Amino acid sequence: MVVSRRDRIKEDVVRKAVNALLKWKKKKQKKLYSQSDHEFAQEEVEEEDDGDDFIYLSVTLKKVPTQELTRTPHQILLRHSLLSQDYSSLNCCLIVDGKKITSEAAHKIIKAKGIRFIKQVLKVSKLKSDYKSFDSKKKLYDSFDVFFAVKSVVPLLPKVLGKVFYNKKKKIPVPVELRADGSNWKDEIEKACKSSLLCLSGGTCSALKVGRWALTETEEIVENVFEAIDGVLEIVPKKWGGIRCFHLKFSDSLALPIYEYQQTLQPDDNKVGKVGDGGSGLVGMKRKRAELVEGSGRKK
Template sequence: MTILINSPHEDQSIKSITSLKEYLQKNQKFNPNDPVFLIITTEKPLIKKNDYIPRIIPLPHKLSSTGSKSILLITKDPSTVFRSELSKNPKTQELIKEIYSLKKLKSISRNSKRLKNIFNEFDLILADHRINHFLPDILGTMFYVKHKKVPFTVQLAKPSIIKSIKSKSKLNQINKHKNHDSKVIKLEKCDSNYVLKQLKSIVKNSFFIPNENGNCLSVKIGYLSFTDKKLIENIDATLEYLCTSKFKPVGGLINGLKNIKSLNIKTSESIALPIINTAN
């Protein structure tokens, strides 16, 4: 399914992209490394309550490489098992610059200068999905206002449980330490390859964070160095993901073009130009 490509909107989209680049070149503001944003204004907010969780939008033409990012990972306590496993994999050891436990992060956050250093030092922050809900209060407005540097949630291992343990003595031993009465036991472990897979998806694709009090989304869809065709295909993939119900519950929140008030493209140095005239 496509929304722009081979539709009446495709010509308007190409004209807007061409005009955007011409405007920047004319005003000597054209930088091929500058990102291009798709600005989507919807009829109503997409969620009822903020959760501050970035949703990944898969793009056909990728945005970045993992090697270009300085990455911090925040884990539940203790971080020892996660640090040990991730250090055994040369790729995750190289990519993840620092690993903080939640306890360590709380300690750092008491000093505003140290917290600002984290903000400035790391391009990307990953958070264990089990502790992500604590982070807005710890990191505060510096990271969360206008979604400046909101942590991306990751699972440190694929969900894995023991559904049946035949040895009753072994079950009792595990339950004694884990405080479980059930025979379904969650395992505490870390899968470095699984973490790496999620990390690549975060870095290479785009994302959005819906807001309970607003109806405007800004989504990076490429760079000025991208050809018009690549930008169009990334815009099309973004709209398909946000408007199509098959991508629910993460995507599909807009539920069709009919729920979009306006659709524009811009850079940080340009005016916004319309992609689709929703009045038609």
């Protein structure tokens, strides 16, 4: 029987972590904007935050994921979108292969389906020819709120778009599985707008967005956290057995633990026994760290 995420992770622990992060962010913003020179303060905000106002669910695995899992980003559906609720205000770009779906055909489908927030369609060949330089890629990056890409071209994009898009993974194209006849475009793209991307790295640590400062409320973020955990468990081999810990954080804040895998010791000896149920919150982690410190103190 699969153990429920709410048996492993207490909702109250998640809520406290979210509130602590939002309080920290509010205090930081207030401090920056309280400078006498507002223009200087604004520059400092942009320099320190780099425009990143997302709360991340940090995922630490027990083992490095296989290359198959790291090849493409994984789309995880959230309860609440991290984008503006009014999608019509978004400025989005769709990347197509140019063969099965041409840019001309895409424009016709977008118009017919009323997907008004997609303002431009680009073929991969166009990206290769017109966006070679760092400056041109940066200009493209800054021109749109969100990028979508048909699933077949996603593996090609890291090389084509480069580190401008993939270095911090803040605006990498969201994969969408679009049919050439356009029958599922509206549903798939709106689903992508309510999703977050998990890009498993070549190491054991990865992260995905679950909330956004000044856009999502505390309870919405809490619900997104549990939806994201469900999505992660569907991707990670062995589900809970493959997870070492979960944390919540802003990109520039401390990471607050909400779950850590724990091992139990057999009562008759000091050998590691069966896997424990895991735990959540700071108390269990502090106790474990204290035990590790005491144990290391006995060594000579």
